[in-house]
Amino acid sequence: MPVFTNQAVLSYNGLVTTSNTVTGELVDVLSASKTALVNTYTAGQNLTYVISLINSGTTPFTDLTVTDNLGAYSFGTGTVVPLTYIAGSVQYYINGVLQTQPTAVTAGPPLVVTGINVPANGNAVIAYEATVNTYAPLDTGDAINNEVQVTGTGLATPLTANETVTSAVDPTLTISKSMSPNQVSENSTLTYTFVIENSGNTEADASANVVVTDTFSPILNPITVTLNGTALVENTDYTYNTQTGAFTTVQGIITVPAATYTQSTTTGQWTVVPGTAVLVVTGTV
Secondary structure, eight states: OOEEEEEEEEEETTEEEEEEEEEEEOOOOEEEEEEESSSEEOTTOEEEEEEEEEEOSSSOEEEEEEEEOTTOEEETTEEEOOEEEOTTOOEEEETTEEOOOOSEEEOSSSEEEEEEEEOTTOEEEEEEEEEEOTTSOOSTTOEEEEEEEEEOTTOSSOEEEEEEEEEOOSOOEEEEEEEEOSSOOTTSEEEEEEEEEEOSSSOBOGGGOOOOEEEOSSOOSSEEEEETTEEOOBTTTEEEOTTTOEEEEOTTSOOBOOOEEEEOTTTOOEEEEOEEEEEEEEEEO
């Protein structure tokens, strides 16, 4: 708690004398904390934050202002903000009871919520959602730290609270499929190309057990299969049923490198270049 000192000065007949120094401690009765409902994030993810205000005093606090910097950090000569407030997502509770929307919410950045009241010996909770945007760093070890500040009548100094979420250490995979040619006649060659992309900061290695399954219709027979240009071996790297057209790669055969991330030196925005693996199946219709 803040400690303060005070000393009086007495003047008389051109003389000056001072009193003893008294020391006191300013006891905070309002406390603030901030919590994210998850402790990791990925690109484009929505995060929920909960700000808790607890009043242990006998006097209510009224018309407080809550300001959240949405994770702003210095970049170059300016500031960039990795979180975007989701409009209309603020929820406000007093002693656990949902209230109407606060009198004013400014999306910012920063996010500003005014008109917050905390009853005597009570609490208030403000929850909101924000999206991880293109200013958020995504590599392993990266994090978003955002600070909330509470100001208003009755507070000698602003209250602050911080919460940090870290970039998820996981592969994030997607798959797309294309066919060539789009029009094919009987007893001709058809090629399916599967592109697997990893936008995560961690390689999808053999332990990720990546498997591609498909059922080709019309059935292809015979087929050849390549992964990143290297031929795969039937029953060792994949299985194929010529009666049903069911195709499955063996677990661990497909691996996908981690994405790479580049931050613009002018805007501060991050660009994601996914790691890729290309599986190609060619057969006769």
